[in-house]
Amino acid sequence: MLWLKHITGGTATAMLFNELFLHERPITKRKRGDTLRWNDFDHLLGKKRKWLIVISADETYGATSAKRDFLNAFWTAAEREMCIDDSETEPEEGWIRVATEDGEVPIEPVEGAELLPEYTFTLIEKSAA
């Protein structure tokens, strides 16, 4: 289960999702090159985590869906956080500040049915380790 939170206008709003897909991948940024004596260097600048997330129509169905509204607000919010936690109540710990890519909200209707919307997006950890 996935908790998402956005902070808009100083107000934090969190919601729990039963995601269809949540796949974590590590990503790294490195400084690479070779020295004057042709020794290679490979310096790790930092590493982060990246999650591919799919929240499907069983969570967002219907023309008036609170979860759909939340995801739209999440996408446009300045500050976003995520937390992988099965708790039914909002967890106090484990939140990770995340970023998304630019662009319009990543929603696509499943099999062309507008009332069965599905969100597919990537969250990237903001702080490098």
Next chain:
Amino acid sequence: MSTWATSPEIFWYVPRSVIVNGSQTHFDELEIESTFIIRTVNRTTQTGGSRIVGYVLELTLFIPQNRYPYYQADLLALQNEKVVDLDVAFHFFSPQEAPGTSAVLDAGMSGSAPKRALTLANLSCEGWQIENVERRMRLVVKFKGTYSVELFKSDVLPYFMNFTIPS
């Protein structure tokens, strides 16, 4: 596995009148032959499993004789001798949305309907409102997938359909 998969007779209670985008349409005398299938919409999960994320009712309407030109203006799609397909994503009906109490269905005709027949565009809407349910129509149901039978349990479509298993 449910016994419902043995092609039960389905009686579909046709709304007497429907409000679509604020325009009321009466079905009192309209003759329509209909067949439909209900199928699941499945998506693959991260673990490779399959999850049902929705249900789609594929409804085929056929009007053998359009003897009611009065209604034709309201039902542009339902012209004489024409067969049209609608995709209705009705996903979750709640018991609180009972017809007879001016039920509002959360999911009405889906946006995919106009893709199949442009003349259906005027029926595309966010939801439709059932004012009364009186007439009933006998339909032949073809099941696709074993999960579809779950739809006919009492908490899903009690207000649209009544069903009997052939003895």
